[in-house]
Amino acid sequence: MSRSDDIVLTARHWIGTPYVHQASVRGAGCDCLGLLRGVWRELLGAEPESVPPYSMDWSEPQGDEALLRAGLRHMRLKDRHDEAPGDVLLFRMRSDAVAKHVGLQARAGEGASFVHAYSGHGVIESPLSPPWRRRIAARFALPTEN
Template sequence: MSRENSSRAAKAVVAATLGWVGTPYRHQGERKGVACDCLGLVRGVWGELYGRELEYPGPYSADWAEAASDERLIEGLRRHFTEKPVPDIAEGDVIVFRWRPHFQAKHAGIMVGPDRFAHAYQDHGVVVTQLVPQWRRRIAAVFTFPE
């Protein structure tokens, strides 16, 4: 993949993602302008870019602080996205957060600028947030949308 293609793809991801800003929060929602959660944002952007739905993950809890041995979110993303090293994070990448060690990674967002990501969470909906150290240290995985 050339740098130009990669840059063009990242810009398309960012543009699609920013179109979701302001969408209200609803657990397991995934409709732009209506309601979504963090995974609904990722699934919705995927749908806009590829014209088809990303696999449905099945029911999941809204609790970010669940201790569990499985990594359903990360495993699901690995089936469709390309995982990359955390230090290589860039615009257009999906970032996955783990609230504490030994907890499932249960929150996701999409990088929309240097040190800024869009994500959805309760009482706020889809917003753009600075990737400050408190967020950065919780990154569990980073993925790139496929070309």
């Protein structure tokens, strides 16, 4: 099994986990960052840094790109159009907002999809439709080891 297959399979094991703000426990609850944190722990071991408590609107009032900076510290930045299964996607929910939604690409090309935790839905796999593609602020590759 390839590295990307491992990432996608691990992310899909989280599908059905309820949405719980700041949580990161498969089957019990997670938010979008918690999903990434959980997949990281399952595949790479300990998280690279502790995550401080954050509010639902974290980083927005200050315009702070905290999640983007963390991604740059711990993952390899890719071209936004160089898509592959297993990529970590960082989204801006509005064009003038900080990037603060995370997902893991499950399929690329025709029928592209991503796994993410979404308020009111829990962890789901969604089509990477044009509206979602327009929101991609950054695309990362997980490291091969921690």
